[in-house]
Amino acid sequence: MAYKVVVVGATGNVGREMLNILAERQFPIADIAAVASARSQGDIIDFGDSGRELKVQNIENFDFSGWDIALFAAGSGPTKIHAPRAAAAGCTVIDNSSLYRMDPDVPLIVPEVNPHAIDGYRKKNIIANPNCSTAQMVVALKPLHDVAIIRRVVVSTYQSVSGAGKAGMDELFEQSRGIFVGDQSTPEKFTKQIAFNVIPHIGDFLENGAYEGYTAEELKMTRETQKILDPEIEVTATCVRVPVFVGHSEAINIEFEKPISVAEARAILRESPGIMLVDKREDGGYVTPVECVGDYATFISRLRRDPTVDNGLALWCVSDNLRKGAALNAVQIAELLGRRHLKKAA
Ligand SMILES: NC(=O)C1=CN([C@@H]2O[C@H](COP(=O)(O)OP(=O)(O)OC[C@H]3O[C@@H](n4cnc5c(N)ncnc54)[C@H](OP(=O)(O)O)[C@@H]3O)[C@@H](O)[C@H]2O)C=CC1
Numbered sequence: 445m446a447y448k449v450v451v452v453g454a455t456g457n458v459g460r461e462m463l464n465i466l467a468e469r470q471f472p473i474a475d476i477a478a479v480a481s482a483r484s485q486g487d488i489i490d491f492g493d494s495g496r497e498l499k500v501q502n503i504e505n506f507d508f509s510g511w512d513i514a515l516f517a518a519g520s521g522p523t524k525i526h527a528p529r530a531a532a533a534g535c536t537v538i539d540n541s542s543l544y545r546m547d548p549d550v551p552l553i554v555p556e557v558n559p560h561a562i563d564g565y566r567k568k569n570i571i572a573n574p575n576c577s578t579a580q581m582v583v584a585l586k587p588l589h590d591v592a593i594i595r596r597v598v599v600s601t602y603q604s605v606s607g608a609g610k611a612g613m614d615e616l617f618e619q620s621r622g623i624f625v626g627d628q629s630t631p632e633k634f635t636k637q638i639a640f641n642v643i644p645h646i647g648d649f650l651e652n653g654a655y656e657g658y659t660a661e662e663l664k665m666t667r668e669t670q671k672i673l674d675p676e677i678e679v680t681a682t683c684v685r686v687p688v689f690v691g692h693s694e695a696i697n698i699e700f701e702k703p704i705s706v707a708e709a710r711a712i713l714r715e716s717p718g719i720m721l722v723d724k725r726e727d728g729g730y731v732t733p734v735e736c737v738g739d740y741a742t743f744i745s746r747l748r749r750d751p752t753v754d755n756g757l758a759l760w761c762v763s764d765n766l767r768k769g770a771a772l773n774a775v776q777i778a779e780l781l782g783r784r785h786l787k788k789a790a
């Protein structure tokens with residue numbers, strides 16, 4: 445069976461990767477539409493490296509009837525207006541924004557972690573894709589949790605500017621260039637200079653509750669991990685923007701209920717779906733963000749015992765945020781949907 449697929453936000457960082465990945469993985473496409481705002485109407489974009497070009501359509505006039513799957517990567521505002529319209533027209537929405545992630549009637553899916561949860565999608569005909577930092581972390585945590593039960597996670601992120609969209613990438617490029625040629629540029633997308641700097645602030649600050657003083661991004665890592673993996677896991681995150689174009693990195697400390705040795709963890713991770721263990725204790729025996737760009741895997745390096753707690757491990761986790769953190773995960777969800785549900789209806 446082949447599907448009629450719409451990519452909403454097709455001109456953006458994530459939307460373009462969705463088109464690349466649909467083409468790369470030879471997703472069974474009966475028809476494909478590229479949709480964005482009125483600003484991009486009529487623009488021509490590539491359908492990955494398939495050789496096919498697509499004319500961008502304006503979402504305001506787009507009729508979702510007769511389309512099977514819509515991959516949304518347009519942010520929460522446009523999604524709030526158009527995702528329910530698509531879902532009501534019978535087109536299953538796979539949404540990358542944060543809008544529906546914590547909705548109890550919407551499954552939040554990472555196919556390597558909780559594929560079975562997709563079965564609840566019919567309530568709203570919407571499936572949510574997680575936050576990019578959460579997606580790669582739960583891929584790393586899941587196989588270890590299955591064996592030794594994770595109680596608490598302490599994570600610090602090093603998030604690339606592509607997580608803030610095209611505008612974030614342009615700001616890093618222009619600031620870096622400006623610093624070399626003596627031009628001044630005022631931060632717009634980020635709160636401070638991002639070139640040759642790091643900024644410990646992603647998302648709005650929270651004003652109330654147990655997580656007061658954390659940011660929205662940090663709370664997403666907590667809540668989304670609990671929804672996807674296990675509501676009993678405690679997560680405390682510090683999210684930091686770094687001057688890297690693509691690829692998010694995370695330093696993760698994990699406390700387990702049961703003992704687990706480094707050798708056991710290594711053997712488990714080596715066999716786990718979506719993970720590449722690259723961990724030689726020598727110069728260069730670990731993965732950095734520039735090396736993960738364009739890849740599907742979540743890379744784990746620097747695995748070691750955390751001797752400061754009982755049953756503790758520490759590791760370094762790197763992945764392409766536009767791929768596993770967004771577009772790849774969304775396409776994997778579409779593949780899962782096809783295997784578990786749409787095919788049966790055919
Ligand atoms: N970047 C990341 O690492 C991740 C991003 N996401 C989510 O994916 C979404 C997109 O992110 P990203 O691609 O980085 O952002 P970009 O800014 O690069 O792209 C935004 C896209 O949304 C479209 N768009 C904006 N406004 C509207 C509108 N009113 N109607 C229709 N389309 C619109 C834009 O179209 P146009 O060109 O016409 O303006 C463009 O195609 C966000 O929800 C983000 O939270 C999720 C996980 C990870």
Ligand SMILES: N[C@@H](CC(=O)OP(=O)(O)O)C(=O)O
Binds near residue numbers: 542575606646
């Ligand atoms: N906030 C992430 C990108 C992302 O996933 O955002 P959201 O959770 O709003 O989809 C970043 O800036 O790197």
